[in-house]
Amino acid sequence: MAFRLCFPKINISGAGSLAEVPGELAARGLKRPVIITDETLVKFGLVAPLLEGLKAKGIEAFVYDGVVPNPTVPIVEAAYKVFVDNKCDAIIGVGGGSPIDTAKAVRILSANPGPITLYEGVGKVAKSGAFLAAVNTTAGTAAEVTSNAVITDPVAQVKMVIIDANIIPDISVNDSAMMTGIPVATTAATGMDALTHAIEAYVAKGAHVLTDYAALEAIRLISAYLPRAVENGQDLEAREMMAYGQFIAGLAFNSAGLGLVHAMAHQPGAVKDLPHGVCNAILMPLVEEFNRPYAVERFARIAEAMGVDVKGLSTEDASKAAIKAIRDLSATVGIPSGFAELGVTEGDFPLWVQKAQKDPCAPGNPVAATDEDILELYKKAL
Template sequence: MSSAFFIPSVNLMGTSCLSDAINSVQSLGYKKALIVTDSVLNQIGIVAKVTSLLEQAGVESVVFDQTKPNPTIDNVNDGLAMFKQGQCDCVISLGGGSPHDCAKGIALLVTNGGEIKDYEGVDQSAKPQAPLIAINTTAGTASEMTRFCIITDEARHVKMAIVDKHVTPIISVNDPELMLAKPASLTAATGMDALTHAIEAYVSVAATPVTDAVAIKAIEMIQANLRQAVSNGDDITARDNMAYAQFMAGMAFNNASLGYVHAIAHQLGGYYDLPHGVCNAVLLPHVQQYNAQVSSARLRDVAKAMGVEVTAMNDSEAAEAGLEAIRQLSKDVNIPAGLEELGVKRDDFDILAENALKDACGFTNPKQATHQEIVEILSAAM
């Protein structure tokens, strides 16, 4: 079976690489950028820092800062209108997964036209999107370097999964200085999102030796650094290590895809407008408990990467010990214990399960579930 490996052509990492990114925008000849971000990053001055650097480089910019935590079709349309009105020639996303995904939707429509819902699914677009430079401010989603774009259709109460090689940014930027002092809750949620990416990619039926290598390294680094990043948001070493870890987790799932954690979490986010990383963290051990029926050997490797001494254990024992290590990490970084705390209702399980089974992320889960099995996973996660 053949496989492909997708990644931006340029990926800037490490302290102060933001300046290198701005120089790249200038050297590529872009004259006016639409900056897609959120109101919080605008209020705390991160946006002003970027616009100032762009101005110094001779690049004009306009700012769209209305991206919601779960970006919507309306967000994409409003940003697209601003791009056209401003006669921009590139897009810069600034933030975490939400601005990146919104920017991807905008950039895709610039060149392909139509509505964003036309591109739900896998590789539905005909042309590469407008040039996108993705500047990351959180260590979690890896949306700054992936071909995944998640947009909420508020009318249907679902998150649309757009998986398309044409939404891959041309440049990704991970400067840990932009991640300092972020709230502990955000750090925890995005960090557990990255852990989910790595684990789901490792047990995916589309995994390859390349994705395996980066997935395992990502798990090791998250296990070693997330607690410190949460407890001390100004620890630049922990922030830098988490940036590398989430990037490697992104390399893994961008090419091996994901599984039922994300397929279900997308429904929870679309239906209840819940934070994606928190949903992933709550669901992760329960979905992997289900997957252990067929993936205990792979989950043994995950357990080892999580710091568990597995030498004297069989695969099933090691897999269970790995799940316990995941639960302990979630607890240590103050992730809610279950879906009930998030306001999820049992009466909604049937519609959530129905939509989860349609989500493209579930197609590579190591064991394909029935409707009732998804309901049982949801029930266990309450």
């Protein structure tokens, strides 16, 4: 069966790689990029070196810094207005998943009619639009690698997932020197998101030999280096290995797909505005416990990649050890153990069950879940 492996054409990584971006634009004759980012990154000086580098190449950049976590349709429209008003010819997303997803949405609107809600679902973007460089500052959503953009529609109270190879950035940048200032809670949450990508991709229905190696290596890197990055944000080796781990996790899930953890996590994320990585981390051990009997050997290999000594264990016991390792890692990096402490109540669940079933990530799960299964999993996650 044919298998599609999709990722950006050019991927630049390593400390200091941000400095490569102005030259990439200049080489393409691009003169007026919009930089889509958030206020905090501007305040902490992460955007200034890019502006200086662009200026040195004679490129005039325009900044939209109004992106917030879980970006909404009005934010996409505001960012697109900056693109149009300044006759921009390129887009540079700088940040984690939220600014980069906003940048992808602006790219859609640069070549296709609005509103952005028209593009919810898979394969609806006819034209890829303006050049897009995605500079990732977290580790991570891997938004710089993928064909996904998640935009919240505040009217429908839903996280719209747009999936199309036409929105994969032209260039991804992972500059680990930009990641040392990430706050502890964000490091933990985004790191657990990356682990969820790797594990869901490895056990997904769409898993393939071309993605398995990346998913397993991502699991190994993230398990080994996330606790170090959380403990000491200045640990450059840990930041660099997390940047690579989340990148290859992105490479894996972009082509293998995700599963029920993401399908379920999108709902509290949309309605309660909770961090995506925290929602994933809370749900992952429960959903993977549910999935484990359908992928016993794969979970045994996950345990090994997570550093569990599986010598002498049966495959069954090794697979169970993977679930414990996920739970332990989540606790080590300080993720809350349930949704109750984040303001979620049991009354929220019935609506979420239907939305999770319809989420485009759900079909990738190794086994189909019934409405009752999903409700039960949400209840366990409280």
